[in-house]
Amino acid sequence: MKAFVIGNAALDETVSVDDFPRPGASIFGQALSQDLGGKGVNQAVAMARTGLACHLIAAVGQDARGREIAARLAAEPVMAQLIALPGVATDNSIILMAGHGENAVITTRAAAGAMTPDHAIVALEKAAPGDLLVLQGNLGAATTGAALRAARARGMRTALNPSPMQDYVAELWPLVDCAFVNEDEAAMLGGDAALLAQGVAEVVLTLGARGAALVRPGARIDAPASPCVVVDTTGAGDCFMAVALASAALRGAPLDARALRHAAIAAAWTVGRAGTVSAFPDTGAMRAILAGD
Numbered sequence: 001m002k003a004f005v006i007g008n009a010a011l012d013e014t015v016s017v018d019d020f021p022r023p024g025a026s027i028f029g030q031a032l033s034q035d036l037g038g039k040g041v042n043q044a045v046a047m048a049r050t051g052l053a054c055h056l057i058a059a060v061g062q063d064a065r066g067r068e069i070a071a072r073l074a075a076e077p078v079m080a081q082l083i084a085l086p087g088v089a090t091d092n093s094i095i096l097m098a099g100h101g102e103n104a105v106i107t108t109r110a111a112a113g114a115m116t117p118d119h120a121i122v123a124l125e126k127a128a129p130g131d132l133l134v135l136q137g138n139l140g141a142a143t144t145g146a147a148l149r150a151a152r153a154r155g156m157r158t159a160l161n162p163s164p165m166q167d168y169v170a171e172l173w174p175l176v177d178c179a180f181v182n183e184d185e186a187a188m189l190g191g192d193a194a195l196l197a198q199g200v201a202e203v204v205l206t207l208g209a210r211g212a213a214l215v216r217p218g219a220r221i222d223a224p225a226s227p228c229v230v231v232d233t234t235g236a237g238d239c240f241m242a243v244a245l246a247s248a249a250l251r252g253a254p255l256d257a258r259a260l261r262h263a264a265i266a267a268a269w270t271v272g273r274a275g276t277v278s279a280f281p282d283t284g285a286m287r288a289i290l291a292g293d
C-alpha cells in the first residue's frame with residue numbers, strides 16, 4: 001500500500017511574539033526561524049517517517065526558496081515530486097507564535113493555486129487500488145476535485161483535511177472516505193453527523209489538548225491527548241492525521257483506537273518542540289511510537 005499526498009510545499013518563517021499585534025501596532029519579535037512546511041509537505045514527511053511508502057506531489061516556483069525546499073526534502077524518506085512552475089513564487093507561511101502557546105499562520109498560495117487538474121491526474125497514474133490519497137485545503141477547487149475523482153476511478157481510499165477551509169469543499173464530501181477536522185472546521189461544516197450524511201465513511205475530530213474522536217455511523221471511539229508541555233502547536237494536526245493513517249495502513253487495518261493513540265503521541269512530541277517538520281518525531285522515534293500499543 002502506498003500513500004499519495006498532493007498538496008502545498010512552503011518554507012515556514014516563524015517569529016516568536018509575546019502576544020499577537022493589534023491592528024496598526026508595531027511590535028518586537030524574538031527570533032526568526034525557518035523550517036520546511038506547507039500542509040502537504042508536513043503530512044507527507046510525517047507519513048514517510050513512519051516507514052509507509054509515500055509520494056508527495058507539490059508545486060514550487062523556479063526560485064531559491066523552491067530549491068531550498070527540494071534540498072530539504074531530499075534528506076527525508078518521502079518520494080517527492082516537486083513541480084517547478086515558471087512565473088510563480090514559491091509559497092511561504094508566516095507564523096506568529098505567541099507566548100501563550102497559540103499561533104497565527106498566513107500562507108501564500110501562488111504555487112499551490114497554480115497546480116492543475118492534469119498535475120494531479122498524472123501523479124496518480126502510479127497508484128493502485130487500495131492506495132491512499134491524502135489532500136488538504138490549499139489547492140484550487142478544480143485540482144482537488146480532479147484528484148479525488150481520479151483516486152475514486154483507481155479504487156483508492158481518499159482522506160481530506162479541509163484546512164485552510166475553502167467554500168468548494170462542500171461539494172467534495174461525497175468523494176471523501178475519511179475526513180480529519182479540528183473543532184473550528186467541524187463547527188463550520190455542521191458537525192461530524194453532517195459529513196457522514198454526505199457520504200464520508202469516517203470522521204476524525206481533533207480536539208487539541210482534549211484529544212480526538214473517530215466517528216463512524218453508529219460508532220464513536222474517543223482517544224485522549226498525550227500529555228506534554230506546550231511549546232509550539234504548529235503542524236500538530238498534520239502530524240496527527242499522517243500518523244493515524246500510516247499506523248492503520250502499515251498494519252493493514254482500518255483506523256482504530258491504536259492508530260489514534262500513536263497519532264496522539266506523535267502530535268504531543270510535535271507540540272512539545274518548536275518548529276514544524278523539524279519538530280516531528282524523526283524516523284527512529286516514529287517507528288518506536290508505532291511499535292507501541
Ligand SMILES: Nc1ncnc2c1ncn2[C@@H]1O[C@H](COP(=O)(O)OP(=O)(O)OP(=O)(O)O)[C@@H](O)[C@H]1O
Pocket residue numbers: 182183205206207208209210211212224225226227228230233234235236237238240263264265267268271
Ligand atoms: N496542548 C496539547 N497537548 C497534547 N496534545 C495536543 C495539544 N494540542 C494538540 N495536541 C494533539 O494534536 C492533535 C491535533 O490538534 P488540534 O486539534 O489542535 O489540530 P489543529 O487545529 O489541526 O492543529 P494545528 O493547526 O495547530 O496543527 C490533537 O488531537 C492532540 O492529539
